[in-house]
Amino acid sequence: MASITENQIEEIALGYLQSLGYEYLNGVNISPDGEHPERQYNEVVLVTRLRDAIDKLNPKISQDAKEDALKKVLRTESPNALINNENFHRYLTDGVDVEMRTESGIRGEKIYIVDFESPENNEFLAVNQFTVSMAAEPQVKYGK
Template identity: 35%
Template sequence: MATRPLGETEFEETTIERLKRLGYDYLHAQELFQRGERDSLHEVVLYGRLEAFLKKAYPTIPEHEIKRLAQVLATPDGVKLINRNMHFHQMLTKGLEFTYEVNDETYTPHVFPIDWEHPENNDFLVVNQLPIEGRMSRRPDIVIYINGLPLIVFELKNPNNEQATVYDAYTQIQNYTYDIS
């Protein structure tokens, strides 16, 4: 009995299964809305997950400051996309000094949005078919979240289509960048 060639949908499902075996949690994009983890098509950061990580990692920071810290991490400075990406990369890899006050005392802990030393402390999530609104509506195949931050986008092409190329996927990612940034 001949097996049917792997199509793009099956390739997506196989990719998700591989990530689940590596320890990633999985949700279809619709489930994010149903669970209340996402309430806007314009927002891609999962603030509940980011705040939960920050509370656990930095328990001495007051809750209202955790919300402000999450905002700082989710909205890096920069007029142009390249500048925002560079600033975000710096926060991811080197952390940042976060200043807050409690009872007229100032605190400035060095915080990281990812626990690089203890990866098991992070929240890994794979989401497929995530609708995003910007200049235009887009729906990347797979988005990888770490602690509620969308860090990786997979644009899959049918592995059996000889016309599909890496360049096609790259071009599609570039279009997403323009259309939703």
Template identity: 45%
Template sequence: MAKLCESAVEEMAIEELQSLGYTYIAGVDFAPDAPNSDRNSYSDILLISRLQSALLKINPTVPAEAVQRAAKKLSRIATSNLLADNEEFQKMLVDGVPVEYRKNGDIKGDYVHVVDFENPLNNEFLVVNQYTIVQNNNNKRTDVLLLRDMEK
């Protein structure tokens, strides 16, 4: 029986995800020094410009300023409790990010939705390999990472 090396498993996973409709982008294309990269540093986890574009697209009735605040809320979840952070992010992912804004002189409460569950084809998903994140002097590199493409 032939041995499978880690890179072969990674390639098989990417190919399978592509067959399911995921778009493949190599992690090096998201390096801060790569042309047209959405990241200023390896500590940037979210692709903020893509996130804001997608949030604007799937929340057309919410003012752009409120959408930008929602993107900031998503990027600023950071307490000393990783479990609580993950629960908060998951809640916003499913329910939307609560925002307030002025409309016709009144303050309106609303939610900025992160995923379009009503129209799944409005979402595009990425599979990325070797995505590097550096936090607290720890270098982390995922073999395969699934991202919601924020540009579709």
């Protein structure tokens, strides 16, 4: 019986995701020393893409509130990974609560990072060979 390799499984999965409309990127190309760097090795979130999604999905929200939402999504609030995963899941499904200044005062708003009602408004990305090294603290830049 012939065995299937990890590489073959990866290629099958990537092909399937691409057939569903996902854009494919090789993780080496978006690494800090790749052809099109988008991240540091200690970052697991593509911050520019997340910021772009927040901007696109929340056009009527102030830039300050959007930056607050970005910081909340990227922040780990607990040393417990389960708690952090639950918080992130809540941000994905329910949106991120922020406060926004208006002419009539401060009010609560929701910032969405995924559009479940119109999935075509989301960016779907499949990345393979995504190397993560947690040797150094993240150097996330929140401002543009």
